[in-house]
Amino acid sequence: MKIAKIWVQGIVQGVGFRPTVYRIANALNLRGNIRNLGNIVEIILFENEKGVNLFLDTLKKEKPPIAKINSIELQWIDENDNEYDIYKKSNDFKILESSADFSGASVIPPDLAICDSCLKEIRDPNNRRYNYPFTACTDCGPRFTVIGSIPYDRVNTTMEDFPLCDECEDEYTDPNDRRYHAEASCCSICGPSLSLYKSDGKELAISNPLKKAVNLLDKGKILAIKGIGGTHLVAKVTDERPVKNLRKRLNRFNQPFAVMSSNLETVKTFAEVSDVEAKSLLSKERPIVVLKKSKNYYFEDNVAPELHNIGVMLPYSPLHHLLFSYTDESAYIMTSANRPGEPMMIENKEILKNLYGIADYYLLHDRKIMNRCDDSVIRYRNNELSFIRRSRGYAPEPYDLLKLLNPEIINKNANILSLGPELDVTFCIQKQGLAYVSQHIGNTNKFKTYEFLQESIEHLMNITKTSNFDTIACDMHPQFFTTQLGKELSEQFNANLTSIQHHHAHGAVLSADNSLDELVYIAADGVGYGDDGTAWGGEIIYTDIKSYERLGSLMPQKMPGGDTSTKYPIRMLTSILKNSYEEEELKTLLMKNYKDYFQYGEMEIKSLLKQLNSGLNVGITTSTGRILDSIAAALNICGKRTYEGESAMKLESFAYGAKDDIDIPIEIKKMDNRPVLDTKLILKDIMDKIASGENKKNIAAAGQEAVGKGLAEIAIEVAEKKGISTIGATGGVFYNEAITLATKKHIEDANFKFVQHRNSCAGDGSISLGQSIISSSLSK
CATH class of the missing domain: 3.30.70.100 (Alpha-Beta Plaits)
Known part of the structure; x- marks a missing residue:
């Protein structure tokens, strides 16, 4: 034997x-x-x-x-x-009992939506888990958000605080039961429980807190509801009063709210749902899916103002399903409970204290959340999946780099920590060729989010059994907090510090996602620190993973006042149009059509023109985001950015459904021995069409198409010279369906293969993965 x-x-x-x-x-x-x-x-x-x-x-x-x-x-x-x-x-x-002896690479399962068997139990009046909001088994429930260390046993999770009752113990120890070693398993006798609190923090003495909470919601109250990986602020979608109150209390007047609806059939009463979108809505990961509003859309306008789409998710926890069992409402706003830019709240004391004045009531439970984890967000463009945020339901499941790429590229013996950019941050730990990308961290400019980043790194090191690093990778931007943290950690671990160019990281992820060792790609986003010290964001780049060449771009434009031009896009439009008009003519045009877009009216217009003439505090950018912002400002769609990507999102929605095709010419010029798209010409043509009375929806659609075609044209030229048959697209601009389709069509009409992200984010959420891949290749 x-x-x-x-x-x-x-x-x-x-x-x-x-x-x-x-x-x-x-x-x-x-x-x-x-x-x-x-x-x-x-x-x-x-x-x-x-x-x-x-x-x-x-x-x-x-x-x-x-x-x-x-x-x-x-x-x-x-x-x-x-x-x-x-x-x-x-x-x-x-x-046999578990052992913690092994120190290889681990894979911790993500949180998953309630399974059909558990759902049936909580709906069955004869089942002992009837109406119990924390029901789970080996096929569903929290994993990542409750685990403290490995091996994944109950003693190493936050469920250790809830000793099993006799009946649950019998299930837990029976190998033939589906709850055998289901670490989140419990019931109303031995598991977590709900409590409802008033705004002053006093608990209500009631037998059914959840039912009462729903009653309060339906009366127009705003509730903070603690879930699996964090807390949501919840309100009605069909009542103007709570929606306006929520916006006022959060100081969030325009950013769209995501909603949760009871079931797929109900979603179809207010949104268009394709087969692939329905599949994602019903998947065990249960992401937020960005759907087009239907003709019968009936929510308050302020839920997702001035947009043609809305983020929708279905219930993923027993608590959510039970919530909808007590109401006839079709959906509720379900948005992360956090102060702007800060991480979602997870501790009861913190929730009661910091949401005072925002929530009217608090529905909380007594199970500790070990790892906060925001909802994932996806979008389909022409039935192709695009991750906007890859978090709950997916993180921290790793990417197997040795399978995605040529194993000769990856150093499987290297331990690498990569820290991402500044906004929309994730971090990544690479070990034995597996790349563990964290849950969504957020804006590290905020101190609490920066603390969250450091705590999450420590925790993921713990559950992957990683004690040291050979390399710390960060962005090239010298002022990012993640860059500063990289320097500190490289000293702490005596590790190499590697700075990775932002758009190079984008390209490495795109290459890995499509198993390509080399690629010509378009990187189009808001900003990435270039190796020449300027702000890049509309680039055509060649990469072989280890290195990159910038071979084309949008025309460099002056950006007066740096981030001020990002917040007030009329400043960027003024800069681009500066040499297309006589100064007095431009001043008159701005005063007549855009005066209210300037913080200080005529005085600011005059000082801005002087600033552009002097060049004082004027940066240079090739950002595609700034061009889209300028188009939106020119068309009076958006004069002030109040959330990330607002101008571009509103531009896409404004252009949606445009009926007549009009042409905006594109011109490719040479600058510094590379082809550049003349964006000044595009904006001047848009201004001329506005002046001539052309339909603004049609202009908006044509402007987007011109940007997409222009970038594609340069990429085709570069790919032909490099002898590359595949062209990719990455960066946040490619969440825009119209620009993506225009780019794709132009590239494929030229007989090139067009590739996009498949299991990673086109935006900055996957930058840390790209940094990790490049660092691994450099350490071979």
């Missing part, structure tokens, strides 16, 4: 993997055992080669629904090895 030692890596802890192996082994009459090691599952079988192969084939076919096997390593052990004598005496198959 031989001894087979099998190591299985992947998502194999906390997903019912051990009881599945137990049942398969018993069905095949195999002797042996299984246990969780620190990061993997180890299986010992006392069986011949034929029996082991049958076992492995069966396991691959019958693995648990949410398990993922990344690798299986089989080692044959000498049957006379004394180490295994204790197991040879067994005549059956056993599940």
Whole structure:
């Protein structure tokens, strides 16, 4: 008889993997055992080669629904090895206690939506978990948000605070039960409970806090509701009063709110839903899906003002499903409970204190959230998936870089920490060729978010069993807080510090997502610090992962006052038009059509023109975002940015449904030996069409198309010279469906293959992954 030692890596802890192996082994009459090691599952079988192969084939076919096997390593052990004598005496198959001895790479499963079996239980009046809002099993529920360390056992989660009752204990210890070692398993007797608090922090003495909370919502109150990975602010969507109150209290007057609706059929009463969008809405990850508003859209205008789309999610926790069981409302606003720029709140004391004056009531529970995790956000463009935020439901499941890219590119022995950019930050830990990208962190300009970043790094190091780093990777921008943190951590770990150019990182992610070793791509976004010290954001770049060449761009434009021109896009428009008009003519035009867009009216217009003449405090940018902002300002769509991407989003919505095609010419010029798109010409043509009385919706659509076609034209020229047949698109601009489709069509009409992000973010949420990939290639 031989001894087979099998190591299985992947998502194999906390997903019912051990009881599945137990049942398969018993069905095949195999002797042996299984246990969780620190990061993997180890299986010992006392069986011949034929029996082991049958076992492995069966396991691959019958693995648990949410398990993922990344690798299986089989080692044959000498049957006379004394180490295994204790197991040879067994005549059956056993599940052994976990061990933390192993120090390889781990895969912690993300939080998942409630499964059908648990949902059926909470709806069954005869079930002991009827109406219990924390029901979970091995197929669903919280994972990442409750785990403190590995192995993934209850003692290492926040569920340790809730000792199992006798009935739950019986389920938990029965390998034939779906709750066998379901670490989040509990019931109303032994698990977490809900409490409802008034705005002054006093608890209401009521038997059904959830039912009362819904009653208050339906009366127009604003509630803070603590969920799996954080807290939401919740309000009606059909009542103007709570929507306006929520905006006023948050000082968030324009940014769209996401909503949660009871079921797919109800979503279809206010939004258009394609087959692929429906599939994502119903998936176990339950992201927010950005959908087009339907003709019958009936929410208050202030829910998602001046946009043609709205972010929608379906209930993913038992609490959410039960919430909708007490109401006839079709949806509720469900937005993250946080102060602007700060992380979502997770601690009860913090929620009661910091949301005072914002929420009218608080529905809280007593289970600790170990890791806050915002909702994920996705969008489909022409039925192609695009991640806007990759967080709950996906993080921290790693990318296997050795499978995505040529293994010769990746240094599988390197431990790398990459810190991302400044806004929309995630970080990434790379270990043994696996890249663990964190949940959404956010804006590290805010101190609390910066603290959250550091705490999250420490925690992910803990659950991946990473104690040191060879390389710390950060952005090239010298003033980013993440750059400063990179310097500190490189000293702490005695690690190399590697600065990665922003758009190079974008390209590396795009390449990996499409398993390409080299690529010509368009990088179009708001800003990325260029290696010449200027603000890039409309670039055509070639990369072979390790290095990059900037081979084309938008025409450099003056950006007076730096970030002030980002907040007030009329300043950027003025700069671009400066040499297209006589100064007095431009001043008259601005006074007549755009005076209110300037903070200080005529006085600011005069001082701005003087600033442009002198060049004092005037930067240079090739940003596509600033061009789209300028088009939006020119068309009187948006005069002040109050949230990230506002002008471009409103421009896309304004242009949506344009009926007549009009042409805005594009011109490619040469500058510094590279082709550039003349954006000044595009803006001047837009101004001329406005003056001639052309329909503004049609102008908006044509402006977007001109930008997309112009970038595509340069990329085609570059790809032809480099002999590359594939052209990609990355950066936040490519969340815009119209620009993406215009770019795609122009590239494919020229017989090039067009690629986009598939399982990563086009925006800055995946920059840390790109930094990690490049750093790994440089350390080979």
